[in-house]
Amino acid sequence: MKKNKVEKDTWAIVTGASKGIGYAFCVYLLERGWNIVAVARNTDSINDLAKNFPNQVVLKLNLDLSDLDSCDKIAEETKNLKVSLLINNAGYGVLGNFRESSLEREMNMIDLNIKSLHKLTKIFVNRFQENNFGRIINISSVAAFLPGPGFASYYASKSYVLNLGIAVNHELKSQNSKVRLVTVCPGPINTGFWDRSRDNKSVSGQAKEEQSKALRNFARKSLNKSLKANNKDYFIIGINNIFLNKLLKFVPKKWAMKVVYRYNRKKNK
Numbered sequence: 001m002k003k004n005k006v007e008k009d010t011w012a013i014v015t016g017a018s019k020g021i022g023y024a025f026c027v028y029l030l031e032r033g034w035n036i037v038a039v040a041r042n043t044d045s046i047n048d049l050a051k052n053f054p055n056q057v058v059l060k061l062n063l064d065l066s067d068l069d070s071c072d073k074i075a076e077e078t079k080n081l082k083v084s085l086l087i088n089n090a091g092y093g094v095l096g097n098f099r100e101s102s103l104e105r106e107m108n109m110i111d112l113n114i115k116s117l118h119k120l121t122k123i124f125v126n127r128f129q130e131n132n133f134g135r136i137i138n139i140s141s142v143a144a145f146l147p148g149p150g151f152a153s154y155y156a157s158k159s160y161v162l163n164l165g166i167a168v169n170h171e172l173k174s175q176n177s178k179v180r181l182v183t184v185c186p187g188p189i190n191t192g193f194w195d196r197s198r199d200n201k202s203v204s205g206q207a208k209e210e211q212s213k214a215l216r217n218f219a220r221k222s223l224n225k226s227l228k229a230n231n232k233d234y235f236i237i238g239i240n241n242i243f244l245n246k247l248l249k250f251v252p253k254k255w256a257m258k259v260v261y262r263y264n265r266k267k268n269k
């Protein structure tokens, strides 16, 4: 077995697998021969996908990850499987000015984006370390790199994901572990994420054939990079996003936040 390469005949756990980015990850992994544990509150959309890959196993777990006991259930349900990849992808945001946005939704978002991701990362980094093998991919966002007026708690939650990931991966590398935690930072992609972040109840999502080329490209690029990474702690995906992120370093934060605030207010219409 090659150093730090993940075997393909093992299992990958994907949270937020029922639509959007998570569904695209599942398609990509199945095409490459992985077995999948698909986690979401409602995994019905995964049924057809499973039929298309008769040689692999797709295990569906209907769990609400904002309930932290769900993390223990994932650990329990997968304890006899040879899991070597965990993708912490489930997440959403709460658009709006901080004074007006719903505290209840923000607390639920923090439970999902931060606490459950933290708990699953802890459980699986320890499990992987027992065999000195395995990889965690945490999905953050380009929003992690600056404060986000108009979407404040979401941006802050993604900063947590990025900084936790960079620090833990540094520890792993310093301890000569072969386990890796790679953080992926997508830019805006057209998925059900935006409707949910506006608290639009008629969220359609993008499973199956609706999946855009952009989404498939994103899944391919981000997984290819993250599965091979040895030294890199995080990836920003997409030339425009990489360029914008570099540009941000030269722009006064006050200006950048003005642009971000305008962008987020538009997104909330």
Ligand SMILES: NC(=O)c1ccc[n+]([C@@H]2O[C@H](COP(=O)([O-])OP(=O)(O)OC[C@H]3O[C@@H](n4cnc5c(N)ncnc54)[C@H](OP(=O)(O)O)[C@@H]3O)[C@@H](O)[C@H]2O)c1
Pocket (backbone or CB within 6 Å): 015, 016, 017, 018, 019, 020, 021, 022, 039, 040, 041, 042, 043, 063, 064, 065, 066, 089, 090, 091, 092, 093, 112, 139, 140, 141, 142, 185, 186, 187, 188, 189, 190, 191, 192, 193, 194, 196, 205, 206
């Ligand atoms: N789309 C973007 O522009 C963008 C940009 C940067 C980063 N991201 C990040 O990418 C990740 C995926 O977003 P997406 O765009 O694919 O959004 P999406 O299309 O809304 O999909 C979100 C996924 O998470 C699941 N999920 C939501 N709440 C959950 C809960 N409480 N428990 C378990 N599963 C839950 C959803 O399934 P159920 O509804 O069935 O539970 C769904 O499978 C998120 O972490 C998001 O912050 C997205």
